[in-house]
Amino acid sequence: MPTQLEIAMDIMIRTFHRYSCKEGDRFKLNKGELKMLLQRELTDFLSCQKDPELVDKIMQDLDANKDNEVDFNEFVVMVAALTVACNDYFVEQLKKKGK
Secondary structure, rough: OOOOOHHHHHHHHHHHHHHHOOOOOOEEOOHHHHHHHHHHHHHHHHHOOOOOOOHHHHHHHHOOOOOEEEEEHHHHHHHHHHHHHHHHHHHHHHHHHHH
C-alpha cells in the first residue's frame, strides 16, 4: 500500500500530464496549458491575485531554459516554492497563537 507521500507524488505527476498532453509537446506545458492548470488546480491561490499578467510572470519565472514551455522539473520547482510559502505562513500563524 502506498504511503501518503507516494500518493502525493503520484498526484503531482498525473496532474502535470493531464494538462501537458492537451497541445503541442505532450511532456511540457505551454502558456495556455499552464494557465488552465493554475485556474483549475490552484484556484484559491489565483483568486486572491489581482495581476492580469500573473500567468505570464509565472511562465517567465518557471521557464528556466527559455523555450516558452514548462517541463515537469520546472513545474515541480513551482509546486515546491508554493508549498514552502504555505508552510512558512502556517508556521507564522502557529507562532502567533503560541504567544
